[in-house]
Amino acid sequence: MALLPLISIPELETWVETWAFSETIHSRSYTHIIRNIVNDPSVVFDDIVTNEQIQKRAEGISSYYDELIEMTSYWHLLGEGTHTVNGKTVTVSLRELKKKLYLCLMSVNALEAIRFYVSFACSFAFAERELMEGNAKIIRLIARDEALHLTGTQHMLNLLRSGADDPEMAEIAEECKQECYDLFVQAAQQEKDWAIICSATVR
Template identity: 25%
Template sequence: MNKRLQRVKLLQPTNPNKATLIVGGLASGILNWDDIKYAQTHDDYKKLLANRWTPFEVNMTDDAKKYPTLGRRTQDAFENIISLLASLDSIQPNLLGAIAPYITDTSFKALISTIAADEVVHNYSYSYVLSSIVNKSKQDKVFENARMNPKILKRNKVVFDLYDEFVANPTILNLVRALVGVVVLEGINFYSGFAFFYNLARNKLMTGTAVMIEYIQRDEKSHLKIGGQLLRGILAENPEIDKDGSFSDFVYETIQKAVEEEIEWSRYALRDIEGIDLEEMEEYIQYIGNKRLNMLGLEHIYDVDDNPMPWIKAYSDEEINLTHTDFFEQKSRLYAKTTDTNGFDDL
C-alpha cells in the first residue's frame, strides 16, 4: 500500500484493450466502450454527456438588476460563497489530472477527464455570474478572497491536505484517501452554499444564479456517484487496504471532520441571512454526512434521518438512479449495496 504507483504508459499495444484492474493492471490504452471491464462506466459517460451545458445558456439580466438591492450582509455571503466554490472547482481538475496518469482502466480514465472538463465549466460559471452583476475590480477581489481568506483556507484544508499527500507520494493508499476527499468535496463542501442560492431563489432573488447552481449540482451528483464507484472499485480489487477496518475508520473520521468544518463555515458565511436557520442548516449538513457514509456502505453517525430542509428539494436535480451502481465484488462494508433509499437522492 505504501509502494509508489507507476504512471501508466500512453500506449502498450502488447496489453489487452479491456483493463485487468482499475489501478496497477494491464491495458493497452485503447478505449473500446463495447469492451470494458465495468459496463456501468459506459452509462456514466453517457449521463455526463447528456448533462453538458454552458453558462451562456443562462440569462443573467434580472440578476444584474436584483443584486444591488440585496442587503450588504447578503452580498457579503454571496461573494464569500462564490469565493469558496471557485477555490474548490479550481483545484478539483488539478487533482483529477494528477490521478489520471495512474489509472489503468481506460473507461475510468475517460470519466476522470470528462469530469475535470466539467469542473472547468463550473469555475467559468462563477466568473460569468460575477461579470454579470459586479465590476471587474469587485470580481478580482472575490477571486483574491478565494486564496486569502483564512476561513476559506481552513474550510478547504481537510480535502486539500489529502490531495497534496497523493500528489507528493502517489501510493494506492494515498489514492483511496484522496478519493475520500473527492467524496467530501463533491458531496459535502458545496451544500450549504447551494442552499444559500436556493434560499435566494425561493424569495425570487438571483434566479439566474440559482439556475446555474442547479446545473452545477446536477453535475456534482454525477461526479460524486462516479467518485464513489471508483473508490469502491479500487477497494474491491485491493481488499487488504481495509482488512483490519482501519480505512473504514479513516472514512468515518474524515466525514465527521468535513461535516464539522461545513457547519463552522455555514455559521460564518450564512449568519444573519433571512430564511436561513443555522440550527436547521447544521442538521441538514449532518443529514448530508449520513448520506455520504451510506453511499460507501457505512453506518450513520448523526441522529438525523430525514431532510430537515425539505423546501430545498424543489431546486434539486432529479433523483439519480443507483440501482446498477454496485457492480463490484463486495468484500468490505465500504462497498455494501447502495440503493435509492440509502444513497444520495432527495438532497
C-alpha cells in the same frame, strides 16, 4: 491531475477527463456569477486566497491530493524502497500508494457530498424567493454534475472496498475506516462553521 497517472483502463480515464472538463465549466460559471453580482469582483477573488476560513476548508481536501501526487511522483521517479529526497527520508511502497489513493478518493467524496451544498442551498433559497433566478439555474446544473461526480467516486470506493479486484484494497479500507469517518465529520463541521460565518456576514 492526481488520478490520471494511476488509471489503467480507458473507460475510467475518459470519465476523469470529462470530470476535469466539467470542473473547468464550473469555475467559469462561478466567475460569471461573481462578476454579475459584485461591483468590484477583484475583492471577492482576492479574498478567496487570503480568507482563513476558506483556506482551512480547502486544506482538508487538498492535503490528500498533495500527498497522493507526491507519492505517485516518487513511485514513478524513484520506485519502491527507501530514498532520501531533499534531506528527508521517504519510504515508497505500493501499499502506501494504494492507501493515499483510497484516502484521496474519500476526500473527493466528502467534497462532492458535503462541501458544495451550503452555497448551493443559499442559491436555491434566493430562487425560491424569485431572486437571482439565473444564478440558481447555473447552480442547479453544477449541482447535477457534482451529484454525478459523487456517484462516480462512490462507485470507485465501493469497488476498492470490496477487494474484488485487489484484496489488499479491502484491508486498506478497513485500516482507514476511522480516518475516513473523521474526514467526513470534519468536513460537515467546517461547513456548519462556514454557514454560521456567512449568515453573520449577511446580517
